[in-house]
Amino acid sequence: GAVVSQHPSWVICKSGTSVKIECRSLDFQATTMFWYRQFPKQSLMLMATSNEGSKATYEQGVEKDKFLINHASLTLSTLTVTSAHPEDSSFYICSARPYSGRVNNEQFFGPGTRLTVL
Amino acid sequence: AQKITQTQPGMFVQEKEAVTLDCTYDTSDQSYGLFWYKQPSSGEMIFLIYQGSYDEQNATEGRYSLNFQKARKSANLVISASQLGDSAMYFCAMREGVRDDKIIFGKGTRLHILP
Numbered sequence: 001g002a003v004v005s006q007h008p009s010w011v012i013c014k015s016g017t018s019v020k021i022e023c024r025s026l027d028f029q030a031t032t033m034f035w036y037r038q039f040p041k042q043s044l045m046l047m048a049t050s051n052e053g054s055k056a057t058y059e060q061g062v063e064k065d066k067f068l069i070n071h072a073s074l075t076l077s078t079l080t081v082t083s084a085h086p087e088d089s090s091f092y093i094c095s096a097r098p099y100s101g102r103v104n105n106e107q108f109f110g111p112g113t114r115l116t117v118l
Numbered sequence: 119a120q121k122i123t124q125t126q127p128g129m130f131v132q133e134k135e136a137v138t139l140d141c142t143y144d145t146s147d148q149s150y151g152l153f154w155y156k157q158p159s160s161g162e163m164i165f166l167i168y169q170g171s172y173d174e175q176n177a178t179e180g181r182y183s184l185n186f187q188k189a190r191k192s193a194n195l196v197i198s199a200s201q202l203g204d205s206a207m208y209f210c211a212m213r214e215g216v217r218d219d220k221i222i223f224g225k226g227t228r229l230h231i232l233p
Contacts, residue, residue: 032219034220034221042225042226043209043224043225044163044209044223045223046220046221046222046223049219049220091161093161093163095163095221097219106165106168107165107219109155109162112161112162
């Protein structure tokens, strides 16, 4: 149980295009999903917290208009990188916190999406 | 200031030996949680172990144990009888407060297990 999927697993796009990444909790409902960004050989940096039915909360320094987050249901959150540029190339990872609210607030991570912007 | 500090960027350990990965944290909250995750080259984040700030005993999960020293604000991960498959990046992370869902990660330690 507690499986999180991401689609696509990798994507290559031209500069200026927009890319949508999906994060799904497959066997549980998630009130909250998180989007992280990881540059090569670096740590995961939290970009935003996504709550179902409400606006996402972005971390300081993350452009809301560039990284659009939609949490339309308890099992799906999407991250759209708008007008992508080469500096947006990174590994994007989502995680989901179960609705049941386990005591330790454990989050389950997706396998990640590698974005390369040419 | 960094919330999570992992001072070992890389470590080399002989197979079957025990290894300790260091982690110190900084928080003013009384209630918080500490996590360790493993990230192999495939990129997936694998949850290893969790320690709550009010837990009196050190957490253990199979070969993994967390050496929780609350006064020192340290939460070192101990892997016993290391295996080649343990080679990966290891991240220490913290959730602050009671309702804050955010987990903040340290910079990680790359562990290499030598045959």
